[in-house]
Amino acid sequence: MRINIDYLKQFLNIEDAKIISKHLSRAQKRDVWKELFASVGLETTEIIDFKGKDIFEIEITPNRPDWLSHYGVARDLHSKLPELDFHTPNITDRKFEKNKDNFTINIENKDDCGRYIACIIRNIEVKESTEGIKELLESFGLRPINNFVDVSNLIVTTIGHPIHMFDLDKLKGNEINIRRAQKGEGIGLLDGKEIELNEDFLVIADRSNPVALAGIMGGEYSGVTQETRNILIESAYFNPAVIRKAAKKIGIKSEASFRFERGADILIPPPAINMALDMIEKSESHSLDISYYDDRFPADFVPKKIQLDKIYPSAYSGIQISENIAFKILIDLGFGLDDRGDHWEVEVPSFRVDIYGKQDMVEEIIRVYGYDRLTSEIPKTTSSIVKMDVKRELNQEIRNHLTSIGFFEVMNYIFISPEEHSFFSRDRDFLEIRNPLGKDFSILRKSLFPGLLKNILLNFNHSIPGVGLFEYGNQFGIANQEIQEKEILAIGASGQYQKENWKNKQGQEFDFFIFKSLIFSLFSKLKISLILKDKHKQFFDRDCSFSVFIKGQEVGHMGILKKEILDWYKLEKPVMLAEFFVSGIIKNIETKSFQMWNKYPSYDRDLSFLMNKNLKYSQLEAAICELKPDSLENHTLFDRYQGKGIPEDKISLSMTFSYSNNQKILINEEINEMHTNFINKLIKKFDLIQR
Amino acid sequence: MINELKKEIEKAKTCFLEDLNIIQSSKELIQIKDNYLSRKKGIVTEFMKQIKNLSAEDKPLAGKLINEFKVEVEKQLNLIHDRLSYGKKNEIDYSLPAFDIPVGSPHLLSIVRTALENIFLEMGYEITHGPEVETEYNNFTALNMQEGHPARNEQDTFFIKGYSDIILRTHTSPVQIRYMENHQPPIKIISPGKAFRKDEPDATHTPVFSQIEGLLVDKGIHFSHLKGTLELFIKSFFGQNVSLRFRPGYFPFTEPSAEVDISCYLCNGSNPECRICKGTGWLEILGSGMVHPRVLENCNIDPEKYSGFAFGMGIERIAMLKYGISDIRMFYDNDLRFLKQFG
Numbered sequence A: 001m002r003i004n005i006d007y008l009k010q011f012l013n014i015e016d017a018k019i020i021s022k023h024l025s026r027a028q029k030r031d032v033w034k035e036l037f038a039s040v041g042l043e044t045t046e047i048i049d050f051k052g053k054d055i056f057e058i059e060i061t062p063n064r065p066d067w068l069s070h071y072g073v074a075r076d077l078h079s080k081l082p083e084l085d086f087h088t089p090n091i092t093d094r095k096f097e098k099n100k101d102n103f104t105i106n107i108e109n110k111d112d113c114g115r116y117i118a119c120i121i122r123n124i125e126v127k128e129s130t131e132g133i134k135e136l137l138e139s140f141g142l143r144p145i146n147n148f149v150d151v152s153n154l155i156v157t158t159i160g161h162p163i164h165m166f167d168l169d170k171l172k173g174n175e176i177n178i179r180r181a182q183k184g185e186g187i188g189l190l191d192g193k194e195i196e197l198n199e200d201f202l203v204i205a206d207r208s209n210p211v212a213l214a215g216i217m218g219g220e221y222s223g224v225t226q227e228t229r230n231i232l233i234e235s236a237y238f239n240p241a242v243i244r245k246a247a248k249k250i251g252i253k254s255e256a257s258f259r260f261e262r263g264a265d266i267l268i269p270p271p272a273i274n275m276a277l278d279m280i281e282k283s284e285s286h287s288l289d290i291s292y293y294d295d296r297f298p299a300d301f302v303p304k305k306i307q308l309d310k311i312y313p314s315a316y317s318g319i320q321i322s323e324n325i326a327f328k329i330l331i332d333l334g335f336g337l338d339d340r341g342d343h344w345e346v347e348v349p350s351f352r353v354d355i356y357g358k359q360d361m362v363e364e365i366i367r368v369y370g371y372d373r374l375t376s377e378i379p380k381t382t383s384s385i386v387k388m389d390v391k392r393e394l395n396q397e398i399r400n401h402l403t404s405i406g407f408f409e410v411m412n413y414i415f416i417s418p419e420e421h422s423f424f425s426r427d428r429d430f431l432e433i434r435n436p437l438g439k440d441f442s443i444l445r446k447s448l449f450p451g452l453l454k455n456i457l458l459n460f461n462h463s464i465p466g467v468g469l470f471e472y473g474n475q476f477g478i479a480n481q482e483i484q485e486k487e488i489l490a491i492g493a494s495g496q497y498q499k500e501n502w503k504n505k506q507g508q509e510f511d512f513f514i515f516k517s518l519i520f521s522l523f524s525k526l527k528i529s530l531i532l533k534d535k536h537k538q539f540f541d542r543d544c545s546f547s548v549f550i551k552g553q554e555v556g557h558m559g560i561l562k563k564e565i566l567d568w569y570k571l572e573k574p575v576m577l578a579e580f581f582v583s584g585i586i587k588n589i590e591t592k593s594f595q596m597w598n599k600y601p602s603y604d605r606d607l608s609f610l611m612n613k614n615l616k617y618s619q620l621e622a623a624i625c626e627l628k629p630d631s632l633e634n635h636t637l638f639d640r641y642q643g644k645g646i647p648e649d650k651i652s653l654s655m656t657f658s659y660s661n662n663q664k665i666l667i668n669e670e671i672n673e674m675h676t677n678f679i680n681k682l683i684k685k686f687d688l689i690q691r
Numbered sequence B: 001m002i003n004e005l006k007k008e009i010e011k012a013k014t015c016f017l018e019d020l021n022i023i024q025s026s027k028e029l030i031q032i033k034d035n036y037l038s039r040k041k042g043i044v045t046e047f048m049k050q051i052k053n054l055s056a057e058d059k060p061l062a063g064k065l066i067n068e069f070k071v072e073v074e075k076q077l078n079l080i081h082d083r084l085s086y087g088k089k090n091e092i093d094y095s096l097p098a099f100d101i102p103v104g105s106p107h108l109l110s111i112v113r114t115a116l117e118n119i120f121l122e123m124g125y126e127i128t129h130g131p132e133v134e135t136e137y138n139n140f141t142a143l144n145m146q147e148g149h150p151a152r153n154e155q156d157t158f159f160i161k162g163y164s165d166i167i168l169r170t171h172t173s174p175v176q177i178r179y180m181e182n183h184q185p186p187i188k189i190i191s192p193g194k195a196f197r198k199d200e201p202d203a204t205h206t207p208v209f210s211q212i213e214g215l216l217v218d219k220g221i222h223f224s225h226l227k228g229t230l231e232l233f234i235k236s237f238f239g240q241n242v243s244l245r246f247r248p249g250y251f252p253f254t255e256p257s258a259e260v261d262i263s264c265y266l267c268n269g270s271n272p273e274c275r276i277c278k279g280t281g282w283l284e285i286l287g288s289g290m291v292h293p294r295v296l297e298n299c300n301i302d303p304e305k306y307s308g309f310a311f312g313m314g315i316e317r318i319a320m321l322k323y324g325i326s327d328i329r330m331f332y333d334n335d336l337r338f339l340k341q342f343g
């Protein structure tokens, strides 16, 4: 909305305001106006110089259609500048002879159209407006057309109400019908668009056809042209919801729809049409031949009343505002106040469609009184218990650990492309965006890996030799027909882990064992033991694909990214990946109670053996856990060898087994017996060859 | 044969431990080292020479035992060497550089979010969460944006295919609705999280962004309580000298509403070319207001009995202001050159 400061002065001469000193420069004045506008809630987005005049481009919040005119803005500014006189527009009070033309207005439904005024002027001459009017319109950013269209535009910017003009001779029959369109009807609009209509559209129709889309735009056929000699002016009130729906449907945003869909003033149609008549009379320079005027007002309009306790504005704002000040402010803003002792009955003016209750009254009062006069107080509200956010603590701990072992936290969009999605999930139970920013952003991720992979690639492309990343975020899916959202911790690494240095000239690349060790370090920090089980996942390398279990419950997976997917992402070095359900981790965070440590010594027994190559260490380990004697405290693999001196189909492993009992000292014979029994079972189970 | 060797090694071990006790100087250390490790006549070398007399199957074990002994001797002598040379001059150049130990960083948005959360936790607020995929009711309708409300601009909202009323939340306010539906006042919560709007990415927009919103509902809460709370928060985060400015604003879910600016923490309005405030002296930082009575009613809280305030801010915006970042997309590029700067 453009405000021409000069034009505003006819309602409120802000140049005379106390806040303006005569010595201010133009730039300084602009700053004062800007502050003034902001103080009532009008944000200036741009100040334009139009032929030496200041034009303010102002953002109007959608709740205040009454601000969409110079008059409306002046009214609010006046409340801030009570020392100035506020001038209402000078409009001739006309008396109309009713219905010389035998014309009729038919409103099909008063809920669609609460009020409709039509006025017919005959023998007019369509011509260019005066230079003064043309320049004024240009200052508002509008293109002058002819003296009639220009009047419509001027009325809108001056007092905010859209009126419309028809070429009377193009209308069939002596009637105007405000009705819903029928399926099959259509209209060609002023902007050249052809619209197919149906019952959702409210139209202005002559005897046979729609001639305008009510509150949105007129039809091209019935529009005012150079040839027009007789016109019909419309000034009406339409239901905001109906206009909004129709305008949205055809994607048109006109000056008229913009106002009607926010809510017009139901009492303004008469002054608006009278103001138009005054302007037309001036441009025609002779008195008008008005042959018809009728104001149909079927809506049941009752002004809204609000009961406002006199102490409420102070109580709700937290500052002392005297009754007199509150009263004066509301009166200046156009509210009616009836004193009822301890409260006022406030009558809301018809142009304030945004007012709901007494809280709005407080906003009106302190807006004018000044937001800068609010004080600062701390509420005394306390909770009965301090709730610890367990998940936050856990996430913080994980974040701390991962960053201190070299991982960077990343954040990605939650939407990915269908192709990326297909790599990580073959199920149909995913969510899709109906109106995405593009196909590449249309699927809600079921895995966080696509984001990590893109991040790894981006950083490799910047010649960073190695990347370890992690992300917290939700995955989305459908389970049992319900939308599911689960928080995931995803970790990925590729390339260099440790840089070479003067002592270690090799450096160290991320491999699966480093990755696995880093992840195990995280869980040992959390005092949670993990178990990995081979499980084929479509996105991991067949030989390196694991499910991760905590206490028998699957909480995630880890592995090396499959070659095909690596290639698709144009990555070269192997990428190690892991994902965990945060809820699966949280469930296993326990408050540990103190355990006395084992005071008795532990004794090591080493064992070197050959094992069949096709056996996996995980199988051996599982058997150890299953067969071990109670006093076996610990076991570690300290050597692994294959090659020279070892048969082709074998590998040589060396392990240390540590025995201890927290009840007593174990004696040598006891340990030997235990150990022998145990390793014999292992040997038997896997055909091991002891060395 | 092998058993004899075993015994000899055991014996040598015992001797060695006794020898260790008598070492008092580097001279003695060199002497002992020579005795055991000298390549020509050291004890270890003597053991090695015996291997060739052993049977083929005993050889590996013998080798292993001797090596273990050698390793042990070296280890112990090194320890003594270190002890003796401690504090004395030697040839190592200790000015050689440290090694790079890999260290990462949390995301800047996590850092800022945590800092903001900590301030509110200190003030006794509880952190609450809600889903990112939301109902239109919780995201709009319950917040006093009925269908067709101009603020409910469908151009800005991502819809989920196959559902008529499911969207990606456009702010974190639905978390407050969910909380109020299940709790009666006093309510004192913050809800941090991601929000989504259909914006093409540019320097000031990303389709995914983060918010933190606060809500306090109790008896007798008024507008000055909001100002006091925000002032305390802003000063805690940006510094004592930063001041606050309330401007009238409009949000469908608050009445009265206020836009909040802070004075430029960098120039305080004194620098017309300030890169943070562009010379205006003020920075738009958050939106706030008193909770609209209709919103309370929608959550079965009696607006005649209770009142409350709410506020919300973009975490990226706060981070950009605090760290002087000019392009919001950097938060989602995940470029290590960006990420590693903060921690």
Ligand SMILES: [Zn+2]
Pocket: B264, B265, B266, B267, B268, B269, B270, B271, B274, B275, B276, B277, B278, B279, B280, B281
């Ligand atoms: Zn500044």
